[in-house]
Amino acid sequence: MPENVLKILQERGFVEWxxxxxxxxxxxxxxxxxxxxxxxxxxxxxxxxxxxxxMGLAWLQRAGHQPIAVAGGGTGLIGDxxxxxxxxxxxxxxxxxxxxxxxxxxxxxxxxxxxGASSAKIVNNYSWLSKxxxxxxxxxxxxxFTVNFMLARxxxxxxxxxxxxxxxxxxxxxxxxxAYDFYHLYQQENCALQxxxxxxxxxxxxxxxxxRKKLGAKAYGLTYPLLLTASGQKFGKTEEGTVWLSPVRxxxxxFYQFWINADDRxxxxxxxxxxxxxxxxxxxxxxxxxxxxxxxxAQKILAGEIxxxxxxxxxxxxxxxxxxxxxxxxxxxxxxxxxxxxEIRQEVPSGNAKEIPSSxxxxxxxxxACASKSEARRLIRSGGVSLNGERVDEENYExxxxxxxxxxxxxxxxxxxxxxxxxxx
Numbered sequence: 001m002p003e004n005v006l007k008i009l010q011e012r013g014f015v016e017w018x019x020x021x022x023x024x025x026x027x028x029x030x031x032x033x034x035x036x037x038x039x040x041x042x043x044x045x046x047x048x049x050x051x052x053x054x055m056g057l058a059w060l061q062r063a064g065h066q067p068i069a070v071a072g073g074g075t076g077l078i079g080d081x082x083x084x085x086x087x088x089x090x091x092x093x094x095x096x097x098x099x100x101x102x103x104x105x106x107x108x109x110x111x112x113x114x115x116g117a118s119s120a121k122i123v124n125n126y127s128w129l130s131k132x133x134x135x136x137x138x139x140x141x142x143x144x145f146t147v148n149f150m151l152a153r154x155x156x157x158x159x160x161x162x163x164x165x166x167x168x169x170x171x172x173x174x175x176x177x178x179a180y181d182f183y184h185l186y187q188q189e190n191c192a193l194q195x196x197x198x199x200x201x202x203x204x205x206x207x208x209x210x211x212r213k214k215l216g217a218k219a220y221g222l223t224y225p226l227l228l229t230a231s232g233q234k235f236g237k238t239e240e241g242t243v244w245l246s247p248v249r250x251x252x253x254x255f256y257q258f259w260i261n262a263d264d265r266x267x268x269x270x271x272x273x274x275x276x277x278x279x280x281x282x283x284x285x286x287x288x289x290x291x292x293x294x295x296x297x298a299q300k301i302l303a304g305e306i307x308x309x310x311x312x313x314x315x316x317x318x319x320x321x322x323x324x325x326x327x328x329x330x331x332x333x334x335x336x337x338x339x340x341x342x343e344i345r346q347e348v349p350s351g352n353a354k355e356i357p358s359s360x361x362x363x364x365x366x367x368x369a370c371a372s373k374s375e376a377r378r379l380i381r382s383g384g385v386s387l388n389g390e391r392v393d394e395e396n397y398e399x400x401x402x403x404x405x406x407x408x409x410x411x412x413x414x415x416x417x418x419x420x421x422x423x424x425x
Contacts, residue, residue, distance in 0.1 A: 035193035045246035073126030182207025247277030259303035352425025
């Protein structure tokens with residue numbers, strides 16, 4: 001029998017609002033229920049802010065229900081005005097399709113698409129929205145929405161009242177399109193639940209109302225809270241910008257470090273939201289963490305778990321080791337695999353050594369690791385230079401081809417925490 005996933009989501013901190021929690025709980029316990037979330041294809045990658053809705057779908061499936069990810073190929077051509085002070089730049093159909101292909105790959109890391117009745121689906125709303133005729137849409141959908149209702153929306157009202165802003169008819173129609181999505185999925189996929197961020201509550205209610213008015217049927221809505229860090233920042237933003245799920249946009253190492261740097265006040269909440277660890281295990285993790293918070297064990301578990309899901313086991317193990325190396329923990333020559341060195345190459349300064357053999361002093365200056373030979377000499381004398389994990393004590397040390405691992409890389413450590421990767425040029 002399927003489980004009451006609403007109870008699971010509430011316990012883990014996912015639920016901000018639910019249209020009819022008691023009735024929805026009964027539905028979850030009585031039958032396999034389909035629920036959907038829409039993803040806006042404005043970029044070729046999702047970011048960590050999307051992990052809350054993605055994990056919501058994953059828990060839906062783990063409780064025996066069917067998750068549906070709706071790729072907004074149609075609505076993405078319009079642009080959701082919710083929470084926006086100006087119109088989004090409209091994408092071309094080609095841009096939307098390209099972005100969708102990448103987003104699908106990321107969602108597939110979290111959901112099982114071959115597990116019977118609860119198998120996940122990814123559908124593109126362009127496939128049905130593109131077939132709607134204007135007259136048909138106005139008669140069969142538009143007549144169920146009053147202009148009064150639409151003007152009452154905060155984002156609409158604020159842009160109408162500000163003389164320097166405005167809202168286009170295109171944006172104004174977005175809420176109707178999202179409501180139609182829910183109506184279509186209810187009919188074609190027996191989908192009775194729409195989930196989304198808290199800024200989507202009105203759009204979700206519009207879909208519930210359209211289903212009730214046109215079909216006389218009951219549908220449900222659920223929203224997730226706006227996630228802020230303990231410092232009051234919007235979750236997922238750093239000084240360097242957005243943290244993406246794509247390894248091209250955000251390297252797995254930087255992704256891992258984002259979670260390692262989680263505030264102690266946030267880490268328990270993040271473990272509940274972004275990992276599949278049981279609640280009792282999380283309590284134990286936090287109990288151990290409280291005894292030695294300086295070790296950041298809870299953050300390491302958080303970072304390892306979510307990096308493994310997003311980037312795979314090998315990448316998670318690799319970036320964990322890179323993190324240990326770059327933060328001063330001991331390592332051996334055997335640890336420096338080619339994959340690990342390639343990962344390090346993306347995170348530390350590097351330079352080419354073209355004249356080999358050559359003195360280490362010359363190499364340090366040539367690749368930019370030291371400003372002068374005298375600085376390099378002082379570092380070596382003080383025991384502050386190591387090469388591939390081995391300390392160099394000789395000022396006149398000669399670098400030759402044997403020093404380059406896999407014929408390509410030589411890893412230098414300068415002082416306690418500074419690294420430089422030398423490439424055979």
